[in-house]
Amino acid sequence: MENKSHALIAGVFTLALLAAAILIGIWFNRDQVQWVPYQIATKLSIPGLNPQADVRYRGLDVGKVNEINFDPNVPGQILVQISVKPDTPITQSTFATLGYQGVTGIAYVQLDDDGSRPVRVPSSPAQIARIEMRPSLFDQLQNRGLAILEQTEEVAKRINTMLDPANQKAILGAFDNVSKAATALETIPRNLQPTLDRLPAVTAQAQRTLATLDSLSKDAGNLTRSLNGLTTGLQGPNGAIERITNSVEQVGAVANKIEYETLPLANDARSSLRALNRTLDNLSERPQSVLFGSPTVAPGPGEQGFSAPTN
Template sequence: MENKAHALIAGLFTVALLIAALLGVMWFNSDRVERIPYEIATKLSVPGLNPQADVRYRGLDAGKVDTISFDPKSPGQILIRIKINPDTPMTQSTFATLGYQGVTGIAYIQLDDDGSKPLRLASSKQHLARVELRPSLFDNLQSKGAVMLARASEMVEKLNGLLDPENQKTMIKAFSDVSKTVDEYRPIPQQLQPTLRQLPVLTSELNQALTSVTTLSNNMTVLSKNLNTLTAGLQGPDGAVANLAGAVQNIGSVANGVEYDTLPRFNTLATETRSSMRTLNQTLDQFNQQPQSILFGSKALPPGPGEAGFVAPGK
């Protein structure tokens, strides 16, 4: 009887010791940091995310996921409550994305900040502040996967259409034509060899021609400078152009003198000469008609009307 009592006491002591060890472990592992609660509301899927999952701020541990539940006020919306360390810089521009640990598929909350609203985001149990959950890389790939598959299918169809028998014949014929063209152009380099051998001589002659052109250009530059000097000398105050202008002015003065002095005299002389010529012509006419007038003189003119001896015609 006494042995049974000792065995019962030993069993109870063992159970109490195990309970005390478990409580000690739980007490040592318990997190006694007072964290600030936040809430994430999203309609995105959150595969692999579980309560007590890590919350990281740009890779650093910042808290834990508290609970995950459906929003009774908005069908299809998921509410994720997280607890964040007090020293985490939560601002109004802080947002969350889902991250995954390696290939295990275990998800965690990744916090980041774009800096657009640097004001502190206050939160409490009575007034939970909400953090935006943005699509992760996996979500973007999942949403765009259908589009990518559709485009891939379309590309495959186009490739199939491109590689149909008729197009294959056309491409083979094109390759054959290219091969024939290459064969036809293959002798051309050999035919060009004599011309290529003459290129150094042509290059040397071209260099000489360029040297001659350079020399001619230099000579033209000197000639241009000389012409500029000559032009400046001609156009100077004592230059030929100024002297020529003076000579032209003198010629103008002489022409004005001839116009206003000599020409009137010449006109008078011409008038007198015309009168003398008319008189001479009249004398010659009279001589032709009456040659005897040289010896006997010219006949007297018949009397006119009213003069003595006038006889009217017809009487």
């Protein structure tokens, strides 16, 4: 009987000691940090994110994920409840993305700040502040991958269209034309070879022509200089042009003298000869006029003493 009593006492003591150890461990391990609650609202997919997942601010552990629920007020929106340390600098420009640990696929919340609005955002259990969630690198790769797949599909369709029988025939015809053009190009050097062979002779002839032109240019220069000298001699003082001008002036003076001096004398001589001729004519017609004088001529109309005849 005593053995049973001792065993019972030992068992109770052991249980009490175990409960005390558990309570002491819980008391020592209790959380002394006053966590600050925040809420992340997003319509993006959050694969791999689970409660108790880490919350990191630029790589530093600052909290945990508490709950993940659907928003009852906004269909399709997910609410992620997180708790972070009080000294975490959550501002109006802080945003959240999903990060992944290696290749395990386990996700965590990555907080970052672009510094555009550095104003602290207070939060409390009575009024929980919200943090914006932006697409993660995985989401961006997924979206770009879909765009790349769509472009690849479009390229494949175009390639299939290009490789239909009609286009294949056109492509083969183009290759055939290119082959013919290449063959024609091969014949060009052979056709040009005779011309290339004559190029040295043409070059030599061109050089001789240039030499002739150079000599002709020199002769033209000499002729120009000679003409310039002749022009200078003709136009210079006591030159031929000046002497010709003086001679012309002298001839003009002689002509003026003849016009103003000799011509009046010639006119007087002609008048005298005409008067002499008239006198001789009168003597031949009326010799008696030498003795009796010239008969009086009756006055004509308009002269003094004229009288009109009467009928």
